[in-house]
Amino acid sequence: MLIVHDNTESGNAYKVRLILSLLELDYKTIQYDVTKGETRTEDYLSNINKNGRIPVLQFEDGRLLAESNAILYYMAQDTKYFPTDTWQQAKIMEWLCFEQYSHEPFVAVAKFILTMLPKDTPRRAEIPTLHEKGYAALQIMEDALVENDYLVGDSMTIADIALYAYTHKAQMGDFDMSRFPAIARWCERIEDEPNYIKMF
């Protein structure tokens, strides 16, 4: 059976659980507390991921694949979540890179600081900058979704899965999501997809 090296609070790990569920694949999870360094042990670094992070997808033959968007890409091959048209594929990659560089470092990190670190953490000083950059990323999504039901093409792809993971929990990082009605409608469309599972 597939194994997800996982943490239930992590949007990156949720992307993996979501694609596996949408594809009706069985899997089990092994949980790691990232706030206690459980992905930084010698054992984890040697045997699961040298980069010390979840998620990692472990295949039945023992192969390991890290990086949430690489996992989405691999699992979505030959499915409706990764179209065959190469222009659409490139546009999906554009969103996956956007997610990792311009969205997740701000939207996810604000949630992490506000929900997973102690209330008196000095990292709360980062919140205004995270909000400024996170709102900029959310506005780019909003603009794309005002006229389109999905980020690429006219049905759900791994671009939507990658961006949905942290966007639909952005309010946990104190983002005011009432500013983004097109994102709200897009979230509802994703949640209507057969075999959708919630993050928590």
Ligand SMILES: N[C@@H](CCC(=O)N[C@@H](CS)C(=O)NCC(=O)O)C(=O)O
């Ligand atoms: N680019 C990676 C990021 C993975 C990542 O940041 N994982 C975090 C949890 S969301 C983690 O494992 N943190 C533990 C640590 O860095 O020690 C991906 O998309 O999978």
